[in-house]
Amino acid sequence: MYWDIFPIILGYAVLPSLYYRSFSNKVIKTAPTKDKVIALTFDDGPDPRYTPKLLDVLRTNGVKCTFFVLAENAQRYPDIINRIRSEGHYIGLHSLRHKNAIFSLPDQTRKDFFKSVNIMNKLGVKIKFFRPPWGIFNPLTYHYAKVYNLKIVLWSIHAMDWSRWVTEDYIRKRLINNIKSGDIILLHDSRGSKNSPNRTITALKTVLPLLKRKGYHFILVSDL
Numbered sequence: 001m002y003w004d005i006f007p008i009i010l011g012y013a014v015l016p017s018l019y020y021r022s023f024s025n026k027v028i029k030t031a032p033t034k035d036k037v038i039a040l041t042f043d044d045g046p047d048p049r050y051t052p053k054l055l056d057v058l059r060t061n062g063v064k065c066t067f068f069v070l071a072e073n074a075q076r077y078p079d080i081i082n083r084i085r086s087e088g089h090y091i092g093l094h095s096l097r098h099k100n101a102i103f104s105l106p107d108q109t110r111k112d113f114f115k116s117v118n119i120m121n122k123l124g125v126k127i128k129f130f131r132p133p134w135g136i137f138n139p140l141t142y143h144y145a146k147v148y149n150l151k152i153v154l155w156s157i158h159a160m161d162w163s164r165w166v167t168e169d170y171i172r173k174r175l176i177n178n179i180k181s182g183d184i185i186l187l188h189d190s191r192g193s194k195n196s197p198n199r200t201i202t203a204l205k206t207v208l209p210l211l212k213r214k215g216y217h218f219i220l221v222s223d224l
């Protein structure tokens with residue numbers, strides 16, 4: 001039965017995703033610089049269980065970063081959105097509620113962008129950057145991002161921090177040993193397996209000071 005719909009999924013999401021992730025220069029995957037800069041990004045929030053704790057760790061270390069938020073979460077937790085902004089971080093969009101583009105029909109894709117941008121506007125956040133959930137595109141994703149004047153940002157490195165199999169120690173080593181100049185780093189402040197953002201936040205308590213000692217400067221997606 002699955003084989004019947006396989007060509008449809010292949011054409012609708014797998015090929016567009018492969019194209020934009022691997023070959024297209026229309027999406028941002030790294031910072032085009034030789035300077036010792038990196039961009040930390042956090043997806044899927046805001047989440048009252050984790051985002052405030054993460055903001056505390058970022059403040060302690062004097063690090064600014066970018067949050068790719070779900071518009072429905074942003075609407076639910078406007079105080080956290082205000083705190084993110086007042087502490088100098090940057091906000092991008094990660095869709096309305098993390099629906100997979102494979103299962104989003106063209107009109108649903110349109111509505112997802114329309115509702116999300118509206119919600120963020122009402123919160124006083126002008127959205128200029130978009131990261132599709134799981135980095136998956138359907139043929140309309142790029143089109144509607146363009147309609148709303150949004151640049152698409154993916155990542156160059158992640159730490160699998162959503163996985164239940166990944167430990168704090170793995171996240172720490174993966175970041176410390178692999179980060180290089182120009183990297184856009186994907187991490188999460190919500191979703192994932194049970195309490196996984198707590199592991200990310202704990203790992204960052206040691207990773208951030210170390211990266212600073214190595215001479216890295218942290219930039220926002222808007223600086224790319």
Ligand SMILES: [Zn+2]
Pocket residue numbers: 043044094098133134
């Ligand atoms: Zn996500």
